[in-house]
Amino acid sequence: MKKEFKVISDLIVENSKVLDVGCGDGELIKYLLENKTVNIRGLEISKDRVQNCLSKGLTVIEGDAENDLKQFPDTSFDYVVLSQTLQAFLNPEIVINELLRVGKKAIVSIPNFGHWKVRMHLLFKGTMPVTENLPNQWYDTPNLHMCTIKDFFNYCEKKNIKIDKSLSLNKEIINEINKSNLLIKNLISDLGIFLIEK
Amino acid sequence: MNKFNKVKNIIVKGPQKLDCGKEISNFPLAYETYGKLNQKKDNAILVFHALSGDQFASDINPITNKEGWWNFAVGPDKALDTNNFFIICANVIGGCMGSYGPSTIDPKTDKAFGTTFPVITINDMVNAQFNLLEFFGIEKLFAVIGGSMGGMQVLQFVSNFPDKAKIAIPIACAASHSAQNIAFNELGRQAIMADINWKDGLYEENKTNPDKGLAVARMAAHITYLSKKGLEDKFGRKLQEKDNLNFSFDADFQIESYLRYQGSVFVDRFDANSYLYITRAMDYFDLAKQFDGNLSKAFEKTKSKFFIISFTSDWLYPTAENRDIVIALNAIGADVGFVEIKSDKGHDSFLLDVPDFLNTLKNYLQSNYLTTNEKRI
Numbered sequence: 001m002k003k004e005f006k007v008i009s010d011l012i013v014e015n016s017k018v019l020d021v022g023c024g025d026g027e028l029i030k031y032l033l034e035n036k037t038v039n040i041r042g043l044e045i046s047k048d049r050v051q052n053c054l055s056k057g058l059t060v061i062e063g064d065a066e067n068d069l070k071q072f073p074d075t076s077f078d079y080v081v082l083s084q085t086l087q088a089f090l091n092p093e094i095v096i097n098e099l100l101r102v103g104k105k106a107i108v109s110i111p112n113f114g115h116w117k118v119r120m121h122l123l124f125k126g127t128m129p130v131t132e133n134l135p136n137q138w139y140d141t142p143n144l145h146m147c148t149i150k151d152f153f154n155y156c157e158k159k160n161i162k163i164d165k166s167l168s169l170n171k172e173i174i175n176e177i178n179k180s181n182l183l184i185k186n187l188i189s190d191l192g193i194f195l196i197e198k
Numbered sequence: 199m200n201k202f203n204k205v206k207n208i209i210v211k212g213p214q215k216l217d218c219g220k221e222i223s224n225f226p227l228a229y230e231t232y233g234k235l236n237q238k239k240d241n242a243i244l245v246f247h248a249l250s251g252d253q254f255a256s257d258i259n260p261i262t263n264k265e266g267w268w269n270f271a272v273g274p275d276k277a278l279d280t281n282n283f284f285i286i287c288a289n290v291i292g293g294c295m296g297s298y299g300p301s302t303i304d305p306k307t308d309k310a311f312g313t314t315f316p317v318i319t320i321n322d323m324v325n326a327q328f329n330l331l332e333f334f335g336i337e338k339l340f341a342v343i344g345g346s347m348g349g350m351q352v353l354q355f356v357s358n359f360p361d362k363a364k365i366a367i368p369i370a371c372a373a374s375h376s377a378q379n380i381a382f383n384e385l386g387r388q389a390i391m392a393d394i395n396w397k398d399g400l401y402e403e404n405k406t407n408p409d410k411g412l413a414v415a416r417m418a419a420h421i422t423y424l425s426k427k428g429l430e431d432k433f434g435r436k437l438q439e440k441d442n443l444n445f446s447f448d449a450d451f452q453i454e455s456y457l458r459y460q461g462s463v464f465v466d467r468f469d470a471n472s473y474l475y476i477t478r479a480m481d482y483f484d485l486a487k488q489f490d491g492n493l494s495k496a497f498e499k500t501k502s503k504f505f506i507i508s509f510t511s512d513w514l515y516p517t518a519e520n521r522d523i524v525i526a527l528n529a530i531g532a533d534v535g536f537v538e539i540k541s542d543k544g545h546d547s548f549l550l551d552v553p554d555f556l557n558t559l560k561n562y563l564q565s566n567y568l569t570t571n572e573k574r575i
């Protein structure tokens with residue numbers, strides 16, 4: 001997880017204005033505050049977690065990305081970060097559009113459903129995959145719209161979203177993803193991290 | 199006015215121009231403090247009280263001998279920790295705890311001002327309180343905090359004095375009074391004015407007291423501070439010290455008895471005319487209107503960091519109205535945090551022992567205070 005923070009942090013230019021959507025307990029905000037920029041806000045749906053963030057003195061607003069990103073003007077942030085949350089939205093497309101409206105750029109990370117372990121699980125066990133990164137059962141998972149790294153790639157292409165940088169995280173190893181290694185990266189990566197813009 | 203001898207006050211020289219057009223000068227503003235102002239004078243928090251509050255936020259109020267209205271939040275190791283912070287709380291002008299108000303004696307007539315006292319606004323209140331900064335030699339407050347009408351004062355303060363508070367925490371309030379809020383206030387005012395003892399506001403010289411009217415006003419208002427669930431849990435349909443209905447208009451139900459008690463103790467400590475003036479100030483409050491209907495403009499110059507708090511069961515100043523302030527601040531890229539605290543205690547939640555609220559407030563102040571100190575070192 002810390003490795004993901006580092007990857008995200010490296011994508012951000014110093015002293016930028018950042019919004020962390022679905023900021024949880026504010027760990028990424030704290031990491032970026034210490035390493036990159038002081039101008040960072042969070043949006044989080046859980047009251048307990050918002051209270052937790054505010055208790056640490058962080059600037060966090062209670063709200064959900066599907067409804068409450070509306071209040072932010074166009075390009076009011078340099079970067080909007082969405083870390084491993086896209087799959088949990090009822091309508092991920094609205095959220096992606098909002099990220100790209102509010103932020104000059106967006107950083108989106110997704111747990112990769114194309115990982116070979118996931119594929120094997122379904123193929124051989126015949127039940128919905130449960131892995132380290134996807135620990136929930138089908139009936140209690142918050143994830144509504146799982147996708148693979150390749151899915152996200154294709155989506156950006158179809159919607160004319162520019163991918164500035166795409167990285168894969170496999171255990172602790174970071175790799176760049178490009179068209180030529182997409183198939184293999186889609187098979188072995190735990191996480192895909194994308195820097196995108198309109 | 200003898201009873202206010204032990205009340206601290208400053209005399210505001212003025213002249214201060216009021217929104218109604220009149221000017222006031224050389225008037226008293228009563229205040230109280232808790233904790234110690236440090237050498238750098240950077241640990242001061244200005245607390246604004248609500249409609250029925252006063253400067254005695256903590257400890258025992260020497261006039262009423264009752265606990266201060268924000269005893270849960272102000273004191274050593276509490277949310278507004280007096281081990282670290284210097285808390286200043288002032289009575290509002292128009293109030294009745296030693297500040298310039300309708301019960302002040304008019305030197306021209308030697309009688310109480312009554313309804314000849316000028317109508318005041320939230321803006322007038324904070325402009326008067328601003329003089330406390332000069333009095334204490336404070337360049338910049340660490341925070342301004344208040345709930346309900348106190349929250350309105352927080353908003354007006356940072357709008358009027360954009361560089362005078364590091365942190366602004368408006369709690370359970372709104373940027374303008376809604377029709378429903380105005381309606382409830384009008385009900386209270388009419389109850390007072392319908393009391394035969396009100397005497398057009400000249401009850402002091404007539405040696406009467408509109409206690410009945412003021413008590414009814416308080417009873418009506420008190421209902422709006424609680425939630426339906428809170429009332430149900432606490433009182434339900436329980437009877438007051440009896441097993442059967444009395445078939446009369448006595449206080450059969452506990453809730454009736456409770457409200458009557460709330461009304462009766464209120465008249466001992468509050469002036470009926472002050473109630474009229476302060477509710478009027480709340481009704482007139484519309485911060486957006488002061489800026490051509492654009493609330494964001496009210497905060498354009500503000501450098502403060504905001505933390506806005508609402509409560510789930512508050513239907514008097516509901517979350518949506520608090521959120522409007524958040525939205526206006528986000529529109530101009532201000533630094534604003536927001537949480538809606540879960541509580542079934544209604545609007546009164548900010549005055550009561552609501553641990554989620556008090557803990558978050560305490561830790562927020564503490565960690566921000568530490569961060570600022572670290573930066574200085």
